[in-house]
């Protein structure tokens with residue numbers, strides 16, 4: 806009696822996040838499936854934003870001539886891109902720790918007090934910061950920007 810329903814629920818669960826599992830709990834045949842194995846190998850379509858543990862961003866999401874703020878290990882990084890060259894710098898401003906803005910026109914600007922840094926090397930262009938941004942090694946792997 807529930808076979809058609811269970812098939813539909815199973816299909817729906819497969820297409821939706823694991824949180825949808827509760828709606829189909831009347832047909833529990835395998836209680837050991839926890840649904841905690843998502844993440845590493847999504848093949849059903851594009852996965853915007855953060856990829857797995859090592860992926861910082863899709864290369865296509867990093868504007869050429871600009872950049873993007875991402876997070877790695879709980880710390881903000883600013884990604885910069887010029888053609889095929891992607892670099893990353895710690896995005897916490899050395900002055901007082903504010904997360905800098907993505908680069909524009911080759912310059913990374915801190916929105917708090919206006920310090921500016923070069924997008925190609927993180928060097929200090931304008932204070933009040935007295936130091937540049939620290940580069941973090943990244944590389945392009947396939948269509949993803951990952952930690953090097």
Ligand code: FES
Nearest residue numbers: 898900901915918
């Ligand atoms: S916190 Fe960035 S310039 Fe002050």
